[in-house]
Amino acid sequence: MREDQIKVMIDQETLENKIAELGAIISRDYEGKEIVLICILKGGAMFMMQLAKSITVPVTMDFMVLSSYGNELISSGEVKIKKDLDDSIEGKHVLIVEDIVDTGRTLSFLSTYLVKKGAASVQICTMLDKPARRVVPVDVKYSGFEIADEFVLGYGLDYAQKYRNLPYIAYVEQEE
Ligand code: 5GP
Numbered sequence: 001m002r003e004d005q006i007k008v009m010i011d012q013e014t015l016e017n018k019i020a021e022l023g024a025i026i027s028r029d030y031e032g033k034e035i036v037l038i039c040i041l042k043g044g045a046m047f048m049m050q051l052a053k054s055i056t057v058p059v060t061m062d063f064m065v066l067s068s069y070g071n072e073l074i075s076s077g078e079v080k081i082k083k084d085l086d087d088s089i090e091g092k093h094v095l096i097v098e099d100i101v102d103t104g105r106t107l108s109f110l111s112t113y114l115v116k117k118g119a120a121s122v123q124i125c126t127m128l129d130k131p132a133r134r135v136v137p138v139d140v141k142y143s144g145f146e147i148a149d150e151f152v153l154g155y156g157l158d159y160a161q162k163y164r165n166l167p168y169i170a171y172v173e174q175e176e
Contacts, residue, residue, distance in 0.1 A: 001159065001172055009152060010145060010169040015127075016050060018144045022125060023054025026095065026142060034058045036092045038085070038114070040106070041065045042164065043099035046156035047127040051097060062086055066106055079109040090118035099156050100128040101143075104136040111138065128152065128169065145169075 037059050039048040052059060065083035094114050101107055107124055114122045125142035132149045153159045154166030163170070
């Protein structure tokens with residue numbers, strides 16, 4: 001891939017306005033409660049930090065690493081925990097913060113896992129959703145943007161581990 005094939009799909013302002021809106025809705029929905037934000041590393045990191053800034057109810061944060069694409073563009077279909085939660089979530093309201101829902105395998109696995117760990121509630125907030133790619137159904141409560149079945153990068157999302165620092169969502173323009 002050449003640098004000039006990277007094109008803006010969702011610009012920073014549009015993205016961050018939407019994230020602020022999500023934060024406001026979440027703050028209203030969880031009024032009087034505390035939330036444990038669970039970030040799925042590494043892709044969810046930039047989104048979660050931006051989202052957390054516009055949440056006004058008390059939050060704590062925890063981080064998990066799950067197996068994902070590796071350096072390839074296709075999913076292996078298997079989910080493994082590489083780094084588990086640091087703290088107990090028993091009786092807590094958990095909000096999973098994810099970069100993108102694709103096949104749904106990761107979040108389906110994780111939601112079940114967190115319910116088993118005794119969370120009082122488990123909801124999902126994703127920055128992007130590719131509904132056309134869904135293999136396993138997942139109940140996504142908060143979603144930033146629905147996008148077509150296209151590989152995207154930036155704002156936490158990588159291409160072979162790079163470009164996570166782009167402040168916008170990009171796609172790769174295919175060569176003729
Ligand atoms: P799922 O389990 O829903 O198939 O996969 C979700 C994970 O796949 C995401 O957290 C992300 O790491 C990866 N993924 C899915 N689509 C894309 C994409 O278009 N770009 C990048 N960089 N990662 C993706």
